Amino acid sequence: MSNISSLFVTRLYRATLTEFGDKISADELESACLGTAEDDEAGQNWCVENDFPGYTSYASLDDLPWRDPVFKAVAKALDKHVAAFAADLEFNLDGKKLKLDSLWINILPHGGIHTSHIHPHSVISGTTYVAMPEGASALKFEDPRSQMMMAAPTRLADAREDMRSFIYVKPQVGDILLWESWLRHEVPMNMAEDDRISVSFNYSWG
Numbered sequence: 001m002s003n004i005s006s007l008f009v010t011r012l013y014r015a016t017l018t019e020f021g022d023k024i025s026a027d028e029l030e031s032a033c034l035g036t037a038e039d040d041e042a043g044q045n046w047c048v049e050n051d052f053p054g055y056t057s058y059a060s061l062d063d064l065p066w067r068d069p070v071f072k073a074v075a076k077a078l079d080k081h082v083a084a085f086a087a088d089l090e091f092n093l094d095g096k097k098l099k100l101d102s103l104w105i106n107i108l109p110h111g112g113i114h115t116s117h118i119h120p121h122s123v124i125s126g127t128t129y130v131a132m133p134e135g136a137s138a139l140k141f142e143d144p145r146s147q148m149m150m151a152a153p154t155r156l157a158d159a160r161e162d163m164r165s166f167i168y169v170k171p172q173v174g175d176i177l178l179w180e181s182w183l184r185h186e187v188p189m190n191m192a193e194d195d196r197i198s199v200s201f202n203y204s205w206g
Helices: 026-039 041-049 069-088
Strands: 012-016 098-108 114-117 124-131 139-142 166-169 175-180 185-187 196-205
Touching (some): 026 041, 026 098, 069 124, 069 175, 069 196
Antiparallel strands (some): 098 196, 114 185, 124 196, 139 166
8 A cells, every 4th residue: 555745844834923922013013114214225225226126124224123112022022933933843953042133124015026035044034014905915935846846747736735836825914924044935026006014034043
């Protein structure tokens, strides 16, 4: 009798940000994101110089939790979510902790995209969602085996989720998604008229 099992599972963590820690007002967080973007001239210039759609603070600000109490509250909640995910992943941290390495704002306008990428030098990455207007892009994850499927046929259109080449996850405002940093992902074109706003982050080990 044949036996087929699944090997090397890729985990995705999804929860509500405020499941841990103090209550965080979605409106207050959105205002903090928009206010930071308006004041961050260096970030605005970086986006223009690099043809980056909308705004990101990734290349300009590394101290958001010290700039505004709402980002500090977000960071505190993230620590607990990441600890829960690390436990699920059964990491042997050897007495060390996963630490917040970077935290940045993303404001994606109508027609904007974030192309496919990974997060090098990190262990766990993720995003919490601040504004997701109707028509805003889902997050697209790529099967990490794709580059090795040199001669494989495509999957059936109705293949079960764990066999698909790409998975689209549509988060709600207040959601947090976590994944291992090597997992390739992208944000397809934002078809909403309004901005798609999120706060992304990386955790490193050591």
